[in-house]
Amino acid sequence: MKATWMTGMVFLTALLVANSGCSEKEPETTTGKHERLSTLLIEPNLAVGPVRAGMTLTQVVAELGEPQRRTSNALEYIRFGLAIMPGPDERVQVVMCGDVTGINGPFAKAFSGRTREGIGMNSTREEVIRAFGEPTASEKMRGGLESLQYGRLGITFTLEGGKVHHMIVRLREPQEPDRTVTLEPASETSGK
Secondary structure (H helix, E strand, O other): OHHHHHHHHHHHHHHHHHHHHHHHHHHHHHHOHHHHOOOOEEEOEOEEOOEEOOOEHHHHHHHHOOOOEEEOOEEEEHHHOEEEEEOOOOEEEEEEEEOOOOOOOHHHHHOOOEEOOOOEOOOEHHHHHHHHOOOOEEEEEHHHEEEEEEOOOOEEEEEEOOEEEEEEEEEOOOOOOOOOOOOOOOOOOOOO
């Protein structure tokens, strides 16, 4: 009986330790960066989730963690389905969302971002047009691909079979309005 009681206590202790370990880790996954990145808001010209116009690559890594791959011109976050491309000053200039290889590519499957209008991976051409109007420019390419460019918004959608699989989001820091005042000498009018 003593052995059964002891075995029961060991089992109960192990169960409590295992459960407390799980409950300590649970909040980390529900409030961690990965959870926040599961639904990224795309704000044309301004941000893709926590990646904002004007950020340095160092700030991006501090926010998103180390990328899965670094190339000569991009930080690739395969798990989030995006790549960050800096300008010459090492500040974020472009965020590539989804997959250039097509609708079934790994980046397209991983990217969950959407615009305020609900446009994201697998949105149809009709949904894009309804949300943003006619594009500034469009181009049909081989293999049923199409590019819809919205210059003012700084966003380009690439579609395969009429569905979005890639987005190029250009980020620009908001420009301060020019408040320069030019004073000119008063013209002399002769009252003669």
